[in-house]
Amino acid sequence: MTTTLTINGKATTVNAEPDTPLLWVLRGEMQLVGTKFGCGKALCGACTVHLDGEAVRSCVTPIEAVGSREVTTIEGLKGKEADALRQAWTEVDVVQCGYCQSGQLMSACALLRKMPKPSDDDITNAMSGNICRCGTYPRIRAAIHLAAETAA
Template sequence: MTTTLQINGRPVAVTAEDDTPLLWVLRGELRMNGTKFGCGKALCGACTVMLDGEAVRSCATPLAAVQGRAVSTIEGVKGPEIDALRRAWTELDVVQCGYCQSGQLMSACALLRHTPKPSDADIDAAMSGNICRCGTYPRIRAAIHLAAGDDRR
């Protein structure tokens, strides 16, 4: 079945069943490998993308659920929030292995778009579904504060 999706601001035709997880469409059909496979059960956050501006787990989001909606991936997300986050991630040397980072950045970007000046509790709530095996959580929190213009590092 061929479906047209709106990914990173442009229409993209894909051939897949309606129940195919968005993650597999992105990685397998479209070769967009920035969105990572982690657990396949929507528990780790490595596969996070934005759907109409909300952070969602693409491994548990069927293709049918994204038709007619805007999908943003790490390859195409734009705006001042992601730019500030990328600068902060670099300045604070957040990344260790890097595997979880695309999901972390997508969740953080969605947070800053909805809560421009998040508290620690806001950050913890928004990022709680994103697992980092390297344990860079303090640097992730500091980078989000820095990107929000809050220098409480």
């Protein structure tokens, strides 16, 4: 079955069943491999993308649920918040193994767009669904605070 999705600003026709997880379309059909597979149950956050700017887990989002909404992956993430986060991630030296980082950045960007000056509690709540096996949580929090200052 063919479906048209808007991915990173571009209308794209994909050949997949309506119940196919968005993650498999992004990685398999679109070759957008920045979005990672982690758990397949929306528990780890590695597969986080934006649907109309909201952070969602693509491993449990069927393409039929996407409809006409805009899908943004790490490859298409743009804007002052995204730029500030990328810079802060580098300055704070957040990345260790890197596997979870695209999901972390997607969640952090959605947070900053909703809440430009988040508190520690706001960050904890927004990032709670993103697991980092390397335990870089203090650096992630510091980078989000730095990005909030920079993007303001």
